[in-house]
Amino acid sequence: MAANAPAEAIDASLIVATRRGDCQKLKDLIIEESKEKSSPAGMHPLLIAAACKGSLEELKLLLNRGPLPRQELRDQLEAYPGNSSSRSLAVQRTSDIYIEEGMSAASILEGVTVEGDTVLHLLAANGRGDNFINCANLIYGEDNALLYKQNYNGDTPLHCTARAGNSKMVSHLIGLARGENRVEDLLRKENNSKETALHEAVRIGDNHIVKELLRADSQLARFPEEGPSALYLAVLLEEESIAQTLYDESEDNILSYTGPDGQNALHAAVLWRTGMLKMLLEFNKSLTSEVDYNGSTPLHFLSSRPRGIQVVPPLLSFCVSPPSPWPIRMLLDANPAALYQADNSGMSPIHVAASVGADTTITRLIDYCPSSAALRDTRGRTFLHIAAADSSGRRTVAFACRTPSLAWILNMQDTDGNTALHLSVRAGCLRSFSSLLSNPHVHLNLANKKGQTPLDISRFNWPRGMKHTQSNVAVIHMALSHCGARYGGCRWDHFMEAYTKEKGKDFRGQELEKLKDSTQTLSIGSVLIAMVAFTATFTLPGGYRADDTNGGTPILAGRYTFDAFVIAITLGFICSSVGTIGLMFCGSPMIDFKSRRVYYVVSVVFVSSSVTSLTAAFALGAYMVLAPVTRKTAVAISVMSPLVVICIHVESFLKWALLARPLCSRIGLIPALIVMSDEIIGKLFLFCWPILVIFGWPAIAKNH
16 A cells, blocks of 8 residues: 555655765754644744734634624635645745644644734734633643643744733633643743743733733742843833832742843842942942952943933933932942952053043042052052043043142052153143143152153154144153153163164155145145136236226225235235245155155245245235225124134144143243244244235335
C-alpha cells in the first residue's frame, strides 16, 4: 500500500542541493523547511473578526459549538471556500485555516495572527463589555492553556488587556488563573522586554489596574529580578501616585528599585521632579549609595546636570529658573558620604559637576562640605583642574578665583605636576585663563614634572609657520610675557628640538596647503573690491556739468567731502590691486616658500586697507548725496559705516578687553594701558591708516 502511494513533490531547490559538494546547503534547506512546518497555523480572518467584535455567536459557530448560522454569516463563510487543493502549502500555512465539519475546537484555536496573538489575546486587547468576558470564558473553556500563552513579543493576554487599560478584563483573567491556583504564574510572566503586566499598567498611568494586580500578588513589584522595575518606570514617567501605590500595596513595602545598566529608581528621580526624589528617599535611603555599571551614584547623576532640576510647574516650563538647591541637599542629608564616593573613573560628584560646567552644583557641594574642594580623581586632579581644562568650565574657574576660601587649591598640582593655570593655557580657554591670571594667589612660574611653566606650554601650543596673531594661543602667550612669566629651566635649543619634534619636521606641505586655501579665498574679495572701486570712479555722485567751459566735469568737484571720496576710491582701488598682485605671486609655485609667505602677509594688510577705504568711500558718497535734504540720515549712515571695519578687528578688541583687569592686577594700571594701547591702537593704525590719508589730504590740498 505504501508502494502505491503517490510520491510527495520535492522542492526544486532541494533537488539542486543534492549535487556533489552541496551537502551543507541541503542540510540548511531541510532545517529551514522543518522550522516552517513546525510554525503555528495562521488564524482564519473570520475568527479574528469574531474575536475583535466579541461575537459569542460567531465564535461558537466557528468552533463547531453553535446552531446553524444566520444568512449574513453564511455569506461570509462562502467567501472563504474550504477547497484548498489549488493553493500552495505556504499560503495555507500563513493566511488561514479552514473550518471543516468535525475539526476540533482545540485545532482551530491553535491558529495565531502575524504577531503570534491567539484568540484570547485579541479578546483581551479589544473588548470592554460583558460579551467579551463571555467570549473569554468560552475560549478558556476550550483551551485553558491559552491564558498563559505568549505571542511573538512574549506578551500574554494579561499583558494585552493591561496595555489596553481594560480593568474589567484584567480582573476576569486573574479570576480564571485563581481558579487553577496559578495567579503568580500568570502575573509574573515576563515578555521579551523583561516586563510584566504591571509595567503595562504603569506605562498607561492606570492606578486602578496597578492596585488590582498588586492585590492579586503583593510581591509582583519585586519582578523582574533583572531589568527595569515597575517603580523605575513610574519614576521615569513621573507618576507619583502610582509610585506610592507600588510601595503601599507591596508586601512588607519590599519592591524592586532596579533600572537599566545597574541603575536604580533614584538615578532617574534626581533628573526629574523633586517630589519624586523626596518620596524615594522616604522609601529607601540606601539607594543613595548604590551604583550603576559605571560606578555612578544618584549624586553623580544629579551633579551631571548643568542647570539642576526643573522645579517650575508645567505651565511655566518655558520660564528660565535657577537650579534648586534642595535635591542636592536632600541627597547629602540622606547620605553625606556620597559626596566622597568615586565612580569607576575615580571621579567624585564634584568632579562630574566640573566636567559639565555645573558651577551652581559645585557651589552647593562646597557650601555643604568645604573640604570636598580638595578631592582628587585618579589623575590627582581637583574640580578646578577639570574645569580649567575645558571651555565649559569657565564659570567654575571664575567662581573658584573670586572665592577667598578656595585660594588654597589654586596652585594644587595633579600627578603630572600641572596646576589649573597649566591646563587652561594648554586648552587655550581665554576666559578661564583670564580668571586665573587676575587672582594674585596664582603662581605664574610653577613647573610641572616635565619642567614646563605655563609660558613654556603657551609657546609650545603655537603652530609652526603662519599663524593668526590674535588667536587665543597667541594672546595668552603675550599676556603671560607682559605679566613677567618665565620659561622653565630648559635650554632653548633643547626646547626648540622638542617643539619641532612635536609639531613635525616636515611641515612645508601643510604650509603650502594653507597658502593655497587662503590665497583662493582672499583673492576673490580683493578682486571684487578692485572692481567696485574702479566702477565708482566713473560713476561719481552728483552728476556732471553740461556747459561748454567745464563740460563732463563733476558738479561737486572742489568740495571737501567730494575730494575725500575720490581719495578713498583711489586708495581702495590701489590697495586692492596691490593685494591682488601680491596674491598672484603668493600662489606661484616658482617663487620660493619664504617669499610667498611675505607676499601673503603684505596682501592681507593691503586688502584690509582696501576694505577700510571702500567703507569710507561709501559713507562719504552717501553723505554728499543725502546731507542737503536729510542731514540726520546722512549722519546716521556715516556713524554706522565704520562698523564694517570694527567687525574685522572685534575679536582682538574683545580679547584684550577681557585681559584688561588681569593685566591691571598683575602689572598696574599705567603699564596695562601701555600694553593695551600697543596691542589695540597699534593694530588699528596698521589697518586704518587710509583714514588719515582720506581726510588729511583734502584738508592739506585745500589750504595750500
